[in-house]
Amino acid sequence: CSNMNLNSIQYVRAIAALLVVFYHGTVYVSRMFGDTALFDTFGGYPGSLGVVAFFVISGYLMADISPKYSASTFLTHRVIRIYPAYLFCVILAGIYFAVLWQALRPDAGFIPNFKSMLLTGADPLALLRLTLVPIVFNDYPLGIEWTLLYETTFYVIIFAVSLVGAIKYLLPLALGWLALLMVVTMFYPLTQIGYTSPSLLTVLLFGINSAFIFGIVGRHIQHWVRPYPAFLLGVLLLAPMGAFPHPYTTIQLCAGTASLVLGLIALDRDGRLPEMPLLRALGGWSYALYLIHVPVTIGLFKVMEAPTAVLIASALVGSVLVSSLLGWLDLTAYQFLKRGTDRHKVIHKVLAGSFVAIFLAAGIIGLRLQG
Numbered sequence: 001c002s003n004m005n006l007n008s009i010q011y012v013r014a015i016a017a018l019l020v021v022f023y024h025g026t027v028y029v030s031r032m033f034g035d036t037a038l039f040d041t042f043g044g045y046p047g048s049l050g051v052v053a054f055f056v057i058s059g060y061l062m063a064d065i066s067p068k069y070s071a072s073t074f075l076t077h078r079v080i081r082i083y084p085a086y087l088f089c090v091i092l093a094g095i096y097f098a099v100l101w102q103a104l105r106p107d108a109g110f111i112p113n114f115k116s117m118l119l120t121g122a123d124p125l126a127l128l129r130l131t132l133v134p135i136v137f138n139d140y141p142l143g144i145e146w147t148l149l150y151e152t153t154f155y156v157i158i159f160a161v162s163l164v165g166a167i168k169y170l171l172p173l174a175l176g177w178l179a180l181l182m183v184v185t186m187f188y189p190l191t192q193i194g195y196t197s198p199s200l201l202t203v204l205l206f207g208i209n210s211a212f213i214f215g216i217v218g219r220h221i222q223h224w225v226r227p228y229p230a231f232l233l234g235v236l237l238l239a240p241m242g243a244f245p246h247p248y249t250t251i252q253l254c255a256g257t258a259s260l261v262l263g264l265i266a267l268d269r270d271g272r273l274p275e276m277p278l279l280r281a282l283g284g285w286s287y288a289l290y291l292i293h294v295p296v297t298i299g300l301f302k303v304m305e306a307p308t309a310v311l312i313a314s315a316l317v318g319s320v321l322v323s324s325l326l327g328w329l330d331l332t333a334y335q336f337l338k339r340g341t342d343r344h345k346v347i348h349k350v351l352a353g354s355f356v357a358i359f360l361a362a363g364i365i366g367l368r369l370q371g
Helices: 007-033 037-042 045-068 071-104 114-118 124-131 146-163 167-187 207-224 227-238 249-269 277-284 286-303 308-342 345-370
Strands: none
Touching: 007 037, 007 045, 007 249, 007 277, 007 286, 007 308, 037 308, 045 071, 045 146, 045 167, 045 207, 045 249, 071 114, 071 124, 071 146, 071 286, 071 308, 071 345, 124 345, 146 167, 146 207, 146 345, 167 207, 167 249, 207 249, 227 249, 277 286, 277 308, 286 308, 308 345
């Protein structure tokens, strides 16, 4: 069983996505109904835990995958994994919101129209948001894209390391990156503000990147990891979160989450993780679930009058049901595109080179906009 197909990895993806859906449910119950009780209780913790778990898995898998492919093939696979589903969901959400807006007028508050989704303030440069390049924008079409800015940047970094033939040094390079993050966090703590709107210059300096790093480290030490000591370490790191504020809180969150994830992977490798087909399937749909859950939640909340618990449950169930269809489409399209591009390796070089050029150009334009 390859790392990509481990039950534990799919379980983590499913749980992480559900945590993010729950978090946004509390956010929109607070915004749309004025009921802040759940958000006041949990704050951003479920969302942060979910995002960090996704990043840990990403770091773990990219460390596993990148040595097996050329730099251009690696990046091409990542591009066709992320962008087609993302752009499809943006279009789908735009149509969905347009129908809702027409149906609910004049009571259409909280429902964005397609133009505002794509062109904030009718500014054509807002279309750069669709590149998922770290450019400082206040909002995004689906309301979740800030995490994808880190993902795409991480992929470009792995591509660059692979391109110069240094992928065998990924672990020491990652540890050097962690040391840099710790120095920046200690001596320049104000640089950690605004991590949800990074620029090309700041994106690599935020502590949340340590989740990728701990994933990379985890891939290299997986044979030494034992499940229950890893679970214990994770609990010891996560339990006091918030009780003892310090500059390294984000790195502590990433380390604790990584410990739990690596413990689960170790349990899986020991053959002691139960089979949960529904959770495994949900892990496969997790990217679609992540992309589409905010529009689904807003739509449901606009047409429902119910107690908060029912609203949150409806957001979870509704998002999962929609993602079951979109997730199947997403995975089918990815396999189709992957087979198609793998037949003609020159496509990999053209696509990877074009993507990096667009990535850098969009990032530089973003810096000029800020300036």
